[in-house]
Amino acid sequence: MKKISIALVGIGKIARDQHLPAIAADPRFELVACASRNASVEGVRNYPTLEALLAAEPHVEAISLSAPPLPRFAQARAALAAGKHVMLEKPPGGCLSEVRALEQMASCAGLTLFASWHSRHALGVEAARTWLATQDIRSVNVRWKEDVRRWHPGQTWIWEPGGLGVFDPGINALSIVTWIMPRELALVSSTLGIPSNRQMPISADLELFDTAGVPVHVEFDWRHGPQELWEIEVKTADGVLLLSQGGNRLHIDGREVALGAVHEYPSLYAHWRNLIERGERDVDVRPLGIVADAFLLGRREILEPFVE
Numbered sequence: 001m002k003k004i005s006i007a008l009v010g011i012g013k014i015a016r017d018q019h020l021p022a023i024a025a026d027p028r029f030e031l032v033a034c035a036s037r038n039a040s041v042e043g044v045r046n047y048p049t050l051e052a053l054l055a056a057e058p059h060v061e062a063i064s065l066s067a068p069p070l071p072r073f074a075q076a077r078a079a080l081a082a083g084k085h086v087m088l089e090k091p092p093g094g095c096l097s098e099v100r101a102l103e104q105m106a107s108c109a110g111l112t113l114f115a116s117w118h119s120r121h122a123l124g125v126e127a128a129r130t131w132l133a134t135q136d137i138r139s140v141n142v143r144w145k146e147d148v149r150r151w152h153p154g155q156t157w158i159w160e161p162g163g164l165g166v167f168d169p170g171i172n173a174l175s176i177v178t179w180i181m182p183r184e185l186a187l188v189s190s191t192l193g194i195p196s197n198r199q200m201p202i203s204a205d206l207e208l209f210d211t212a213g214v215p216v217h218v219e220f221d222w223r224h225g226p227q228e229l230w231e232i233e234v235k236t237a238d239g240v241l242l243l244s245q246g247g248n249r250l251h252i253d254g255r256e257v258a259l260g261a262v263h264e265y266p267s268l269y270a271h272w273r274n275l276i277e278r279g280e281r282d283v284d285v286r287p288l289g290i291v292a293d294a295f296l297l298g299r300r301e302i303l304e305p306f307v308e
Helices: 013-025 050-056 069-081 096-109 125-132 167-180 264-278 286-297
Strands: 004-009 029-035 045-047 062-065 085-088 113-115 137-145 185-195 203-210 215-221 229-236 239-244 249-252 298-303
Touching (some): 004 050, 013 029, 013 264, 029 050, 045 050, 050 069, 062 069, 062 264, 125 167, 125 239, 167 215, 167 229, 185 286, 203 286, 286 298
Parallel strands (some): 029 045, 085 113, 137 215, 185 298
Antiparallel strands (some): 185 203, 229 239, 239 249
């Protein structure tokens, strides 16, 4: 079995907690190098920038980008220009246009581009999608709330333009909803709660409908704790479906569905590997599109300053 040589760019919390263990567990990937301004990984060659890595490692076949979204466009463009397959951590970019540009670039070069949505690989998501495909859906309620101080301590970039604010975790919920709902969704209104000393929202309230008129209400809040609330409730004519714990626990009509162990990132890498082997791309921007629409239609409510 030929291994795909891979480099990881952006060695932060998500890289150490998720990407590195997932790569190590996949026998069809070989991690040979990493790039980070302030960190390194034992056992592989380390570089301060992606450009330095590409110059020194011409035989690397694939690049996984886990840096924040704002610098990711330039990184992905450089990797594709060097003939590398690319995986993008969520969100796939700072805006829709850059992701579309990357998709065209990858297509023209015959390379794989994977805009990953790790929450779609949560244990209960595919079972929920299968069940809802045959249901008469009446309403959807999304409650995605956590404490920003716990999950993004000291990360000032999330409050700047392109950082998404509360949509950084909220887009995980949108990635699930756009996947499990059998019909397309359209945003009709949004309210954004923005601290007076920040650029991005700390809370958001969205109203959407699918093409059959089913209402979807979404609540995001970064001031919630101590326990996270990551759940999606779908009411149907035959009962209520509840996805909780970020999609890793599933109840249908009050009965829990037996699931396995959490495997989001290993599943992501397995999917990327299969895409590379088949010469395909997977670039679904619907979750990012809803976020963009929320900013376009958003009514701003200025809140008290946020002090970490």
